[in-house]
Amino acid sequence: MAGAQAPSPTLLGGRPLAHAHNAYPEDGQWSDRIDRALALPQRPLVIEQDLALSGAQQSVVSHDAELSGSEPTLEQHFFARVRPIVERAIQAGDSWDRPLLVLHLDFKTNQRAHHRAVWDLLVRHESWLTTVPSGGGALKRGPLLVLTENGEDQERDFTEWANAHGSFLLFGSIPSAVLASSDDAAERARILRSATPDVLVPSRATTYRRWVNFSWGAVEEGGPSRAGAWTAEDRARLVSLVDRAHQQGLLVRFYTLNGHSAAANRGWTASYNFGSLDAVRQRWHAAIDTGVDLIATDQPGELTAVLQTAARPAAKPW
Numbered sequence: 001m002a003g004a005q006a007p008s009p010t011l012l013g014g015r016p017l018a019h020a021h022n023a024y025p026e027d028g029q030w031s032d033r034i035d036r037a038l039a040l041p042q043r044p045l046v047i048e049q050d051l052a053l054s055g056a057q058q059s060v061v062s063h064d065a066e067l068s069g070s071e072p073t074l075e076q077h078f079f080a081r082v083r084p085i086v087e088r089a090i091q092a093g094d095s096w097d098r099p100l101l102v103l104h105l106d107f108k109t110n111q112r113a114h115h116r117a118v119w120d121l122l123v124r125h126e127s128w129l130t131t132v133p134s135g136g137g138a139l140k141r142g143p144l145l146v147l148t149e150n151g152e153d154q155e156r157d158f159t160e161w162a163n164a165h166g167s168f169l170l171f172g173s174i175p176s177a178v179l180a181s182s183d184d185a186a187e188r189a190r191i192l193r194s195a196t197p198d199v200l201v202p203s204r205a206t207t208y209r210r211w212v213n214f215s216w217g218a219v220e221e222g223g224p225s226r227a228g229a230w231t232a233e234d235r236a237r238l239v240s241l242v243d244r245a246h247q248q249g250l251l252v253r254f255y256t257l258n259g260h261s262a263a264a265n266r267g268w269t270a271s272y273n274f275g276s277l278d279a280v281r282q283r284w285h286a287a288i289d290t291g292v293d294l295i296a297t298d299q300p301g302e303l304t305a306v307l308q309t310a311a312r313p314a315a316k317p318w
Contacts, residue, residue, distance in 0.1 A: 013098040018303040019046040019296040024061040046102040053114035096141035110151040122169040134162040146170035171210040193221035197244035205249030253294035
């Protein structure tokens with residue numbers, strides 16, 4: 001495992017960003033999600049792709065581990081789509097004090113073969129990537145930053161291949177906190193909301209681990225669909241989690257903050273819905289004000305509009 005280090009230099013510009021959640025088709029619908037994400041007036045653009053391993057041993061974009069066979073590969077759906085954007089920027093001689101694009105990988109299957117398929121894909125696109133020597137050191141900045149989570153054996157596999165290759169090509173989140181278990185959903189929600197920041201963020205950044213990933217249930221018990229009025233206590237809880245993550249040298253992401261009517265739903269998960277734009281805008285403003293790095297939503301256009309007009313804190317060194 002890579003060793004601990006001081007807080008990393010600014011990876012994303014040090015300001016809150018809209019994170020386009022699940023920007024891929026589902027059940028043959030919503031094929032415009034990635035195009036809508038790529039059209040956002042934000043740099044870097046932050047786009048999530050959920051992944052599963054196909055029978056052909058390719059990484060395909062899918063919300064579920066069980067596949068129909070019609071799913072596009074990650075290379076087709078993301079890399080081919082962004083190639084003109086990246087190559088145009090490289091040819092223009094743009095600098096990469098922050099990336100142009102952030103690709104967030106959410107592995108739904110964690111076979112070693114799947115990890116290898118993604119690693120090999122990244123090697124083929126290494127000239128695009130933000131990387132770091134496997135033994136630690138300064139970032140080599142590129143137009144694309146790749147983040148992954150902490151799925152089973154990811155750190156083991158990606159560290160092994162990084163050591164052989166000489167560089168990390170992607171960066172994981174810290175391991176999840178160890179919390180008391182319960183068969184009761186309401187009790188699990190209470191346990192998460194009552195866990196202290198040092199329990200929820202137990203470790204520091206390393207060469208490989210660069211971020212921490214929270215459901216909104218860590219702030220408001222039960223998450224968006226169970227939330228009541230936004231309170232000063234909720235805000236203090238959010239501040240405590242963001243501050244702890246940043247003190248540990250980590251970027252922090254919260255998911256998934258939506259607010260819409262049933263008629264406006266475009267295939268989004270019910271438990272992520274605060275029920276109205278007014279309700280979710282309160283949380284978006286709170287996340288912006290407190291310095292959340294990645295604010296995940298299925299409504300990134302609406303959030304980007306808020307970000308453009310919100311008074312945001314000064315850029316921070318994480």
